[in-house]
Amino acid sequence: MKKRIAAVFTGGTISMKVDERLAAAIPALSSEEIMSMVTNIDRVADVEVITFGSYPGPHMTPQHLWDLSELVSKLVSREDIDGIVITHGTDSLEETAYFLDLKINTPKPIVMVAAMRNSSELGYDGPSNLSSAICTATSEDAKNKGVLIVLNNEVNSAREATKSHTLSLDTFKSLEFGPLGIVDNDEVIFYRNITKHEHIDSDALVSEVDLIKTYVGIDSKYMEYAMSTGTKGFIIEAMGRGNVPPELVPGIQKALALNLPVVIVSRCPMGRVLDSYGYPGGGKDLRNMGAIFGGNLNGQKARIKLMLALGKTNNLNDIKSIFENGVYH
Numbered sequence: 451m452k453k454r455i456a457a458v459f460t461g462g463t464i465s466m467k468v469d470e471r472l473a474a475a476i477p478a479l480s481s482e483e484i485m486s487m488v489t490n491i492d493r494v495a496d497v498e499v500i501t502f503g504s505y506p507g508p509h510m511t512p513q514h515l516w517d518l519s520e521l522v523s524k525l526v527s528r529e530d531i532d533g534i535v536i537t538h539g540t541d542s543l544e545e546t547a548y549f550l551d552l553k554i555n556t557p558k559p560i561v562m563v564a565a566m567r568n569s570s571e572l573g574y575d576g577p578s579n580l581s582s583a584i585c586t587a588t589s590e591d592a593k594n595k596g597v598l599i600v601l602n603n604e605v606n607s608a609r610e611a612t613k614s615h616t617l618s619l620d621t622f623k624s625l626e627f628g629p630l631g632i633v634d635n636d637e638v639i640f641y642r643n644i645t646k647h648e649h650i651d652s653d654a655l656v657s658e659v660d661l662i663k664t665y666v667g668i669d670s671k672y673m674e675y676a677m678s679t680g681t682k683g684f685i686i687e688a689m690g691r692g693n694v695p696p697e698l699v700p701g702i703q704k705a706l707a708l709n710l711p712v713v714i715v716s717r718c719p720m721g722r723v724l725d726s727y728g729y730p731g732g733g734k735d736l737r738n739m740g741a742i743f744g745g746n747l748n749g750q751k752a753r754i755k756l757m758l759a760l761g762k763t764n765n766l767n768d769i770k771s772i773f774e775n776g777v778y779h
């Protein structure tokens with residue numbers, strides 16, 4: 451029997467065309483117009499079209515993410531729906547994808563899809579990507595894999611993949627582990643399983659989490675400012691293995707004294723952080739102070755995780771367990 455797939459449209463380049471007056475792309479196509487370009491899909495699935503919005507990726511907010519998760523939760527609980535496809539702007543797709551991956555606990559496939567070229571450009575990749583995503587959502591093999599990202603005939607895991615190129619159609623990459631599989635001739639073929647799937651049962655996505663990227667000579671001024679304006683926690687994109695310049699240490703110490711979680715990740719695109727260095731600001735120093743280690747998550751995904759963790763608990767030990775259990779011994 452043909453599967454029934456809900457296709458939720460949120461916006462992004464897949465819904466855009468070039469406005470002549472602006473000479474730049476803006477949202478313009480309706481969900482139905484985009485769907486009508488996906489020819490031949492009724493052989494594969496019955497598609498229910500749902501319009502969530504027409505937001506460019508950078509216009510998505512934590513509230514939008516939350517509302518989208520409520521919509522998707524309702525859809526996965528419907529017996530007649532076998533899988534979900536969600537269109538999204540590529541710019542912030544990985545944050546929404548990872549959020550839904552952590553929040554929604556279902557064996558049903560949830561597949562995020564997008565386009566890098568708008569409908570006014572030669573080689574508009576929206577319809578073919580959408581077709582691949584729908585095929586993926588109908589696959590039995592795509593079950594129990596968390597949220598997936600499908601673009602350019604490649605299937606990636608929401609936890610692993612990042613937007614790696616500003617222009618290339620092949621932008622979503624699991625830099626460390628490679629793709630999960632491919633979509634070839636309307637068939638999804640998995641070569642490996644996901645590395646990890648966690649679920650955080652949380653009541654809120656706490657938006658007041660600040661992400662600080664380190665650089666040569668950074669001091670504590672951004673952390674000080676964030677604390678003076680009511681931040682609830684920090685992600686520090688540290689250098690290398692998880693080390694920061696010593697002038698950032700007073701900010702980290704102050705945050706921890708205020709019982710605010712400080713999660714260390716790396717600004718390197720691959721590899722996890724570890725307490726390998728003992729100098730002031732080194733990973734060992736930060737760990738001894740009580741900073742939490744975020745494994746190999748990038749900054750924007752670690753922020754999503756902390757936002758969701760803070761919706762569940764303010765207890766630093768519990769937040770530490772959410773980040774470190776199964777990752778550090």
Ligand code: ASP
Pocket residue numbers: 461462463464505506507508538539540541542564565566
């Ligand atoms: N700037 C666009 C957006 O995120 C890029 C895209 O959709 O690919 O909405």
